[in-house]
Structures are given as C-alpha cells and as structure tokens.
Amino acid sequence: MLRTQEYFLNFGPQHPSTHGVFQIILTLDGERIVKAEPVCGYLHRGIEKLAESRTYTQVIPYTDRMDYLAAMLQNLGYVQAVEKLMGIEVPERAEYLRIISGELSRLASHLLATGVYALDIGAFTGFLICFRERERVMDLLEELTGSRMTLSYARIGGVADDAPEGWLDKVKQLMDAMPDYIAEYNGLITGNEIFQARTKFVGQLKPETAINYSLSGPVLRASGVNYDLRKVRPYGIYDRFDFEVPLGENGDCFDRFYCRVREMQQSVRIIQQAIEQIKEVGGPVQAKVPKVLKPPKGDVYHEIESAKGIIGYYVVSDGSNKPYRVHVRRPSFINLGYLDEMLRGYLIADVVAILGSIDIVLGEVDC
Amino acid sequence: MFGQGLIKGLQITWKEFWTKKFTVQYPDEQHPVPERFHGRFVLDVDKCIACSLCANACPNKVINLKREKVGKKQFLTEYVMNIQYCMFCGLCVEACNKDALHFSQDFNMNQYFYRDIPLVLVRREAPAEPEEEQAGKTGEKPQRQAKAKKQAEPAAAEAAAGKDPGKEGQ
C-alpha cells in the first residue's frame, strides 16, 4: 500500500459530533487513522473533590451534573450508596417512583443517543423525530421534579416528592404510544440502507476485549455479553419486573445503536409494569431519616446500571456529616478507553460513527 | 431489495408532514409551565423567621441573609440570592420549615448586566428599638415596631419550641 507522510488532525474540542468538549488528536496516513489520542478534561469541575466539602444531601445536585442526560440514574446510584452505608430502608412507593423516573431518564438518554447518532451519520429527520418523544419524556420529568435535566429528585431515604395528580396516567399514555414511535425510528433510521452501510461491521469490538477493558452498558452488550446489573445483581426492586436484556452479535456500531433502541422497548415495559404495581402501593415517599446525616465510619461501593453503563459510587465516611471521599466510576470515561484501538485503520468519516456509537456524555467523562 | 428501507423512511417522513405540529412559535406561544417548575424564587416575608435553614441547606452558598435582633425576635433585614451560582435543586425550599421560600413559574431571569443578577428578595431597615425593650421591660413602643412584632410572633414561638434550626447542614 502506498504510504504518505503522517500528519495530525485535531478533532474537537469544538466539534459538534464529539457531543461536548472532547478532543481527539488523530494521526493520519492519508485518510486512514494510525493513532487516536483522546484528550479529555475540558469540562472537569472537580465534582469528587467538591463532594468532600458538602454534606451528604448536598452532594445530590452535583451528581446530576455528571450524566445530565439521565440525571435520575446518577442520583439513584449515589443515594443508594449512602443508604447502603447507613442501612436505611426506603419506602415501597419511593422505590417505584425511583424506578419510573429512572427508566424515564434512561429513555430520554437513549432517545438522545439514537437521534444524535442519526444526525452524526447524516440523517436529520431521524434526529428531530427522536427529539419529539424526548421532549415529551422531559415534560413528564419536569412535571414530577420541577427540572428538565438536572432533576435532583432522589433523596437519601426516598424521593423528593410524590407524583402529582394524574401524572402516572400521563406516563402510561406515553408508554402505550411508545412502541409505535420506536417502530417509526426503526423505519427511519435502523432500516435505512445508507445508515446500515455506514455502521455495519464498523468499529467491531470482541466480547473478550470488551470485558478486558471493563466496558459496560450497551457497548458491552452489543458484543454479545449478557451483563446487565438490573438482571445480574438486581438493586432496588428490579427483581420484580419482567424484561429482557437486548444483545448484539457483531459488536459493531450498528449493534450498539440497535441495542439502545431495543433497550428503550424494555424500559417502556418496566415502566408499564411499575405503573400497574404502584397503584396498590401507598404510603410515604421518604423514610424517617435524621436531619443531619452522619453515617457510621466505613466505606461502601455501590453500582447500578445507568444509561451509559455501570456507574459506581465509592463513598468513604469518617463519621462526620460530610463524606471523607467520594469516587465515581463513570461508564462514559471507561468506555472511551478502547477508542484508540477501535479507531485504528478506519477512515476519518468513521470517527464520528464510532465515537457516536459509544454514546459518551462529557459531563461524565470529565466529572 | 436494496432501497426498500429508504422508501419506508420517506413514507414515514411524508406521514409526519401531515401530522399536527409539535413545536410552538416561542415567544408568541408557550408551552404551559408545570406547577412544580423550579423558576425564580419568591419569599413570603411575613412567614420568614430569618432562621438561616435555607442558607445552610444550599450546597453553593447562594443565599445570603442578614438579620437583626429586635426585641427577642430575629428581624430579617436582607435576603439576597446570588442566583448565578444557583443549581435550582430545591434543597433550600425543602429545608424551610415555615413554608416561606417558594419557586415560581417564571424562568425568565436573564439580565443585561452582571450587577443585576443577584436576586434581592428583601432589603429593608430593622425597626428602631429602645434600649429597655431588650432588657425585657415593657414600655411604650413605636407603632411600626409593634406591627412588625405581631407578624413575627407566632412563627418565632414555634421555632423556639422546636429544634435548633441553625444546626442544619453545618
């Protein structure tokens, strides 16, 4: 093969397809990628350090700011970690509300991932269609929590507020309509031959490699590894719901994309079941917890399945009202670890396709 | 057959072309804002007892309040929120025992100048007070102070009976 002199190309940090402020320094040979060096940190805010000077409750709004596309799941991981440390029992109704809002968050995140991925590949209609439903999901979350993205809805020992009157019916309505919408996305994006040509067998990831690199979420499952924490190690009340874990076969960009679409269907199923079950559950949405939280000395690690993968919170308590240390295992950051090798040998045009299929959010990468 | 997917996509696009519009012409039209919306703050001054619970609950130290002692009660003289640092998380509203602090549905908080950003909810003078009042003697009080005291009375009594509010979130 004819080789030319290698040169560098800066991809980002102001490139819209990097989904935030993310930079990749590409070493190119003609149009082929020889090496890709991800540079992150442009959005670093020091959330882990900030948490050390906040009380346990005050950390919750900061967790929103990591994966702001699925904020409820970020909240949930943190509060469940603290609850584990303190041995707090959460009221039934709060558990259900957490599931519903959490799965709505996952839905919003996957809708964005699906729509934006279509945009990355060049399909503008698909992007707008996905955003229409995402908007409805956001409206529901806004009605429940008061905020659209940074929800801060979970509280240690429950949730902030009960669902407003008629809210559950509205959620049910949207969920009943969702399968039709998802069929629409499949018709518009998944079935599109150009889209398939751009994504099939691009950026393939072997199951062993995915495990070795500790990847998680749809990226891992697209490679055919059946590992979803909601099934493997159910937290909260996930063991009460009947749902499947969508898997891919080839581990390529298309599988990663299509995994998310099918996960949306499963989220819809979970929410429908939760709405059925919550009807019989009344009572408080907040456990009786002391005003000033002082967990016992010790540490705890708790991980949950967030929209991007496994998010884990490591909280160390020194017995005071502020955490001694909080560390977050952020799936977006860890999923990026394999980017360099995944990109090697592909063309510049595939960079966007591959990066988009990993579905990162920079708030979480940089924390 | 190659191209079938494209045709199906186009059909969906055309179908959508005839469906009802989902977008509105902002700012002429607006989607309704839900009741729980986290918008601009409003403070019910009569209910507020200047206990600082809200200020201590805030992760970003957004709330600055000043108080003066008038008689045995705290009198709120200044309540300023530096909402440029606010995350609209609602912890302050939740912390208030007296139901004095609320969110409103107003999301239009942009300003032309930085100096206009802080939200001044209260800024007022404390009522004048004679020396002997503090010692607990009854004497003739100025009219305006009596009025202020009357408003603060039930709330302050409740606070005195309840737990020490200043401890929250320290």
Ligand code: SF4
């Ligand atoms: S909403 Fe949150 S950040 Fe804003 S003032 Fe209240 S507690 Fe502070």
Ligand code: SF4
């Ligand atoms: S917590 Fe309520 S009563 Fe106390 S200072 Fe704040 S607004 Fe006033």
